[in-house]
Amino acid sequence: MTLEDVRTEIQDIDLQLLRLMKRRLELAKLVGEDKASRNAAVRNIPQENKVIDRYRGFALENGMNPVYAEQVCRVLMQESIEIQAAMPRPSSRIRHIAIVGGYGKMGRWFADLLKDAGHRVDIIDPSSGNGLVIEDAKWADSVIVSVPISRTGSVLKKLDEICRPETLIFDVASLKSPFIDVLKDMGSRRRVCSVHPMFGPSAESMYERNLVVCDCGSEEATDEAIELLGNHGADVRRMPVEDHDMYMSYVLGLSHAVNIAFFTVLDRSGIDFQDMKSVASTTFNKLMDTNESVALEDPYLYYEIQHLNSNREQMLREFDSAVHDVVDAALSDDPRAFKELMDRGREYFT
Structure with missing residues (x-):
């Protein structure tokens, strides 16, 4: 066998691997469709660990490096889970959601996520050109505040005047201390919590990314926000709002x-x-x-x-x-x- 023959065979093997990877993703999509239909969690950590063990075991039995085998496994699993996490899924409760500041990068990211999940999403942002103003948030079941940190407190106060008592309200700001008094006051008497996605709008999905949900006094609101956002592959951390900053x-x-x-x-x-x-x-x-x-x-x-x-x-x-x-x-x-x-x-x- 000449060197050229060897290279040709390697190329053929690479093509076979890519075809098998494609088939693996097709099967992962079928699994994702089943999960979505049952509104089941995207990630199954025990099953993921079994797959990793299987790769490592095969590598050890065949004289291969188990570390590299695990790396290959994790790459394949990540792509599969990101595909599953991005799949539209019927929510257990279809909501009417308003996103204040929803024309910014992070606001649009959440809008796409929630639309794909079947929710009705209104963007309230002058840049959107749709004519909606903050007063239109009164019709929503849930309101997400995605504006600069320095403006978040004043927007929350305005929503407190506008929204119905049963409306879920939360911000997605990177800091909480500049308006923590507003959060705690509102959380003491209505469904208000505070969320912090520990990733930016370039993220393809929530897979293996952290999502912090802060309790501001309304345990019901915190549970509701986790129900709304927590089933997209993220690692959810719940904490008192006082600890966040x-x-x-x-x-x-x-x-x-x-x-x-x-x-x-x-x-x-x-x-x-x-x-x-x-x-x-x-x-x-x-x-x-x-x-x-x-x-x-x-x-x-x-x-x-x-x-x-x-x-x-x-x-x-x-x-x-x-x-x-x-x-x-x-x-x-x-x-x-x-x-x-x-x-x-x-x-x-x-």
């Missing part, structure tokens, strides 16, 4: 600050980006993937996330202290302090 000071505030500091140092280095990339290490390239995306985000939104979080000062003090600790440890002739920082990081992640 403490977590976000690290999850959003710290991660953004670290990335901004990183590209600020690079910018001030005087070394051209393309020149820097030509000598980049694996670690540097991994950081750059995230770093570039942060640099392209809306600076005013990122400023609001830093500035409007009532927990910002504690996190920023800890960040500043940590940077000084790293600098001091790196400059010290004694490696013990540096090693301790590394050891504590290793312990944190295990």
